[in-house]
Every structure is written in C-alpha cells, then in structure tokens.
Amino acid sequence: MSGGASGEAAIAVYLALAEGDGEGAVSIAEAHWDDLSRERSTVLRLVAESVPAGLIDGREHWQDVLYRAPFRLPAGPAGRGDSAVRQRLVDLTRRSRQARLGGDIALALETAFEARDAFREAARRGEAPTDAAHLMIEWAMAFVVGGPMPRTGWDTQPEEQLEETYSWAVSSGDHVSASRAAAELAWLHAFAGRAATTQRWTRRASVMWHANTGSPLGASPAYIALSLRRSDGLDFRGAIEALAVLAGDHVPDHRILVATATAMYGVHLNDGVVQETRRELMRTIEAAPEGLLAAPLNQGAIAYAESYRLLLGGDPMAALRLLDKGPGTRLPLYAEARRASAALQRGDLSQAETAAMTALEEGGAMPRFMIEAWAALAAVQLRAGAHDTAREMFGRAVDLSDRERLPVALALTSSDDHARLSALLRDGHERPSLVALRERRMRRPERVDATDALTPQEQRVVRTIAEGLSVPEAATRLNVSVNTVKTQLRAVYRKLGATRREEMLGTARTRGIL
Known part of the structure; x- marks a missing residue:
C-alpha cells in the first residue's frame, strides 16, 4: 500500500470513529495494520484510545499501541515568518475580533481585509508566518457574520477565505484551525442547500477533528451542518438532537444560530417543543451581547426562524414586516x-x-x-x-x-x-x-387571502370609505361610533399592509374587496 492508499484507510478509520462505529474502525485498522503501523501509527493510537476497551482487550498488538509514547501533533514547518509581519497580523486580527464582537461590523470587515491583504503580500515574499491559520479563521468569521457589505458577497467571499485558511492550516499541521475552517464551510454550504459540497466539507472537518483527538473548537458549525441536513430530509426531531449536544457551547458566533435553528425545527413537533424552543431562543437573544445581535448574520438568522414560524401560524403580514426591517438583514x-x-x-x-x-x-x-x-x-x-x-x-x-x-x-x-x-x-x-x-405530512403555511382576513364589518368600512366618505360620515352611514370605524380601519391597514388611504384602497381593489 502506498502512502496515498494508507491515507485513504486512515480517512476511513476517522470517519468510522466520527460515526461512533468503534468496531468498524478496529476492523479497518486491522485490515491495513502493517501499512498503518509503518506510515500512520498515530491513527492506530487514536483508535486504541477512542473505542470501548472490550473491542481490543486481549489483543497484544493493540495493547502495544496503547502504551507507546503519547501522541503529539506535528509542529509544522520550522519557519515562523517575519516577526514584524506577524505582529502586524496579530494586531489587525485583534482589532477585527473586538470590533466584530462589539457590533462594529464595518470596522471588523475593514481590518480583516487589511490583515488578509497583508498576509497575501507577505506570502508572495516568502515571509508569511506558518502559524497564521488561527488568525485567518478570525478574518473569515468577520466575512461570515458581516453580510453583503460593499467588499463582500455571501456566495463567494466567506468560502474563499475559509478555503484559503483550510489549505494553509493543513499545510502547516494546524489541525485545529483546519477542522474549524472545514466545519464553517460545511454549515455555510448546508445553509445554501448544496448537498454534495456539504458532505465533502463535513468529511474533511471530521478527519481534521479526529486528527486533533477531538478538539471542541469547530464542533458547533459541524453540528449545525448536520442538523440542517437532517431538517432538509424532514427529520426535525433528529435535527434538534444534533444541536442538543452543543448546550453550553462557548463559541459566541454560533449561539444564536443554534437557538434559531432549534426554534425553526420545533414548529413541526408538538406544542410543548414549540413553546420550549421559542423560549430558549428568547433567552439566548436576551443574554447575547448587543454586538452579536447587531451582526447581520444573527439578525438574518432570527428573521429566518421567526418568519418561518409566523407563516406556519397564518400571519404573513407579520412575517413581511419582519423581512422589511431594512438594511442589515x-x-x-x-x-x-x-x-x-x-x-x-x-x-x-x-x-x-x-x-x-x-x-x-x-x-x-x-x-x-x-x-x-x-x-x-x-x-x-x-x-x-x-x-x-x-x-x-x-x-x-x-x-x-x-x-x-x-x-x-x-x-x-x-x-x-x-x-x-x-x-x-x-x-x-x-x-x-x-x-x-x-x-x-408536515405543517404548511395555509392560504390567508385578504378577503378571508377582513371581517364582514371591516369590508363594509372599506367599501364605505371607497365612496369618498370621511370617517365621521362612514360612522353615520354604518350606524356605529367614530371610534369603531377608526379601530376597524386600523385593522384593515394592518391586514392589507398599507400605510395610506390611497394605498389601502388600491390594495383592496387588487384583492377583489372593492
């Protein structure tokens, strides 16, 4: 078996471990024992430390692996780049992160771009620090949470930066940053609905995660991707279970995403789940730093979940008002x-x-x-x-x-x-x-046409006003109080999504009310 083939066996082992298949991981490792022992002994040690003891008890070759010297990550290339360049990147990254968490998304993006451009220029000169991947992740997060600002675009910019980060991290032996970058890419592609690409980046995140013996960093976005794919297949309870393991997760950029996703899945389950997931979303929003709530990513996540709930609840006007909050969504x-x-x-x-x-x-x-x-x-x-x-x-x-x-x-x-x-x-x-x-047979947003939404009394008020009568004149014609007409008109304006009389009457005509 060549190094490439042994690499494929190692990946198969990592994936088996990721899926909780300890027996499968042991079986694959033993089928390729000689090559893995010679070329990738850390894979065997990872299996020995991860699977239930009963799967390897009494097997002398596994006990030998288990009691060897502890596993250590490779240090990566020896060079660390120009120290002045590195310090500048650290300073810019710190400013970008502080701005992002403080809600100044424009500054976070600007400093992230400046850091990225400085890094690329240093790389062209051969002076880029080899341990920069953990800084690059922070630049990518600014692009992810920043939304469609003048110099970014959701379809390409975050993915481009994350892919660059992943490549640099892998080449320098930084498995933690590689896992985080791959996991972020997995959930971004899952949110977009790209099944094959999501699967590819999920596999890469899993491999890097196990190569680092399970660092918690990067777990959040990977589980978000998994939950999205389960929801896409209509397994809403499984989607919630995929996120339940993230309770107390410390990565701030994903807390609101997890809460909004859980609330969105919950609307398809029983009323108790609906109420509890929405309460948890409200608690998360109340506890979140103001800066995180201001981030376009999180504003949009909340609107995404809440508009879905409102449509299923038969309130499209409330959903439209939520979607029309203005720039930044x-x-x-x-x-x-x-x-x-x-x-x-x-x-x-x-x-x-x-x-x-x-x-x-x-x-x-x-x-x-x-x-x-x-x-x-x-x-x-x-x-x-x-x-x-x-x-x-x-x-x-x-x-x-x-x-x-x-x-x-x-x-x-x-x-x-x-x-x-x-x-x-x-x-x-x-x-x-x-x-x-x-x-x-999942819940759907049922039709709420305007003629159905307006009560008979509200429809009579609309038709009376359409004749050119004032509110007092309409009240006299309908034999009700002026306050009653005003109350009914407010309801009509709200239901038809209008703010002016002319707009309300025009909408009523297009709906067949007049």
Whole structure:
C-alpha cells in the first residue's frame, strides 16, 4: 500500500470513529495494520484510545499501541515568518475580533481585509508566518457574520477565505484551525442547500477533528451542518438532537444560530417543543451581547426562524414586516424568497411574483432559496390559470430539490397549492422529494387571502370609505361610533399592509374587496 492508499484507510478509520462505529474502525485498522503501523501509527493510537476497551482487550498488538509514547501533533514547518509581519497580523486580527464582537461590523470587515491583504503580500515574499491559520479563521468569521457589505458577497467571499485558511492550516499541521475552517464551510454550504459540497466539507472537518483527538473548537458549525441536513430530509426531531449536544457551547458566533435553528425545527413537533424552543431562543437573544445581535448574520438568522414560524401560524403580514426591517438583514436572496412565500400566503400574487423573480436573479448559487422561489412562482401561475407554465416552474423546483435532497424547501406553499402542483407532474415517475413530503405530512403555511382576513364589518368600512366618505360620515352611514370605524380601519391597514388611504384602497381593489 502506498502512502496515498494508507491515507485513504486512515480517512476511513476517522470517519468510522466520527460515526461512533468503534468496531468498524478496529476492523479497518486491522485490515491495513502493517501499512498503518509503518506510515500512520498515530491513527492506530487514536483508535486504541477512542473505542470501548472490550473491542481490543486481549489483543497484544493493540495493547502495544496503547502504551507507546503519547501522541503529539506535528509542529509544522520550522519557519515562523517575519516577526514584524506577524505582529502586524496579530494586531489587525485583534482589532477585527473586538470590533466584530462589539457590533462594529464595518470596522471588523475593514481590518480583516487589511490583515488578509497583508498576509497575501507577505506570502508572495516568502515571509508569511506558518502559524497564521488561527488568525485567518478570525478574518473569515468577520466575512461570515458581516453580510453583503460593499467588499463582500455571501456566495463567494466567506468560502474563499475559509478555503484559503483550510489549505494553509493543513499545510502547516494546524489541525485545529483546519477542522474549524472545514466545519464553517460545511454549515455555510448546508445553509445554501448544496448537498454534495456539504458532505465533502463535513468529511474533511471530521478527519481534521479526529486528527486533533477531538478538539471542541469547530464542533458547533459541524453540528449545525448536520442538523440542517437532517431538517432538509424532514427529520426535525433528529435535527434538534444534533444541536442538543452543543448546550453550553462557548463559541459566541454560533449561539444564536443554534437557538434559531432549534426554534425553526420545533414548529413541526408538538406544542410543548414549540413553546420550549421559542423560549430558549428568547433567552439566548436576551443574554447575547448587543454586538452579536447587531451582526447581520444573527439578525438574518432570527428573521429566518421567526418568519418561518409566523407563516406556519397564518400571519404573513407579520412575517413581511419582519423581512422589511431594512438594511442589515442577512441574505438578500433569502429575504426575497421568503418574502415571495409570505406574499403568496396572503394572496398578493403580484408581490409574490416580483419577490420570487428577484430572488432568482440575485443569486442562483443557493439551491435552498431557488427552490422556494420556483415553487412560489409556480403557485402564482397556477392561481392565474397558466397550468403549463406552473408545471414547468414546479418541475424545476422539484428537480433541484431531488438533486440536493431538499424536500423541506418545497414546504412553503399551501397544502392546496402543493397538491394541485404535484398533480401536474404526475407522469408515472415518483419524485423522491414529493414522496418524502407525502409521507411526512408536515405543517404548511395555509392560504390567508385578504378577503378571508377582513371581517364582514371591516369590508363594509372599506367599501364605505371607497365612496369618498370621511370617517365621521362612514360612522353615520354604518350606524356605529367614530371610534369603531377608526379601530376597524386600523385593522384593515394592518391586514392589507398599507400605510395610506390611497394605498389601502388600491390594495383592496387588487384583492377583489372593492
């Protein structure tokens, strides 16, 4: 067996350990014993120290491994680079981290860019410190939490920095930083809905994590990625269990992500779980430093979970208000796709179509939100009677969902819309995503059209005001008090999402109320 082949065996051992398969790890190690013992003895020691004692008791060769000298990480290349360069990188990194945790995201990004540029210039001169990976992680975190600022872009910038960090960490023997970078990449790709890429980075994170004998650093994002993939497959209880192991986790950048993800999964379980996960989210928000709450990543995570809960609870207007908080909300693509789902739920087909098209135009590299947008567009066309176009658009959503194993992304259309759209695709071939949704019977945001949302009294007030009557005149016509008319009008404005009389009347006309 060559070094490359023994490396493959080592990876297989690491993955078996990561999955809790001690017996499998022992079996693989013994099948490649001579080569691993000669070339990768640390792998054998890791197995001996990790598996239950009963699996290796009485086996002399394993006992010999167990009582050898303790395992030590390789020190990496001897050179540490120019000391002045290193000190500058340390100072810039410290400033970036302090700014990030303090809520000054613009400063965090600016200093992270400055540090990264200085590092790359030093690397070109051969003066970059070999132990810089732990600093590079901090620059990447500024890009991750910073959102779409002028010099960054969600689709590429954080991934680029994390991949650079991973490569540098591996080459210098810094398995801790390599594990953290790979785990961050795993959850970023999981959030985007890229199944194969998520799996690849999860495997790399696992290998690096075990190579460092289980450092806790990097565990949070890896478990977030695992929970997302379980949720994508509609295993919501399993998704919550994947995050439960992170209770008390000390990595501040992930506390809010964990709480929001848990709350989002909980809405599909019983009422007790719904209430407890939301209480935990509120406790996390209250206890979080103001700077972390101000970070676009965390603002968006909260909006992502809360808008989902509101749609399932039948309150699309509240979801839209949450999504319209203004600049700083994380992920424009996510916001537009979710805005399309909310507009569709309240019956505003024009807004739903516009938001979905914007989502598709802004970032086609994120399957999770493309699926949601295509499904919303399909429902718009279905309700407009354009069945052929609806079939084509829903087909695109389902094909992408099947490819990325993301049936959950198809679950933001109403039960009625979903059933009718699914019927359009019946061609004798079962679609895995549709089968999964049919078997799971998960909660969906049901339609709340404006005519259904307004009470009969509110509809009468709208029609009276539309005749040009003032509030007192409308009260006289309807034989109610002025305060009653004002109260009903406030409810109408809220339900129709309007702030001015002309806007309210225009929306009422498009909904068929007038």
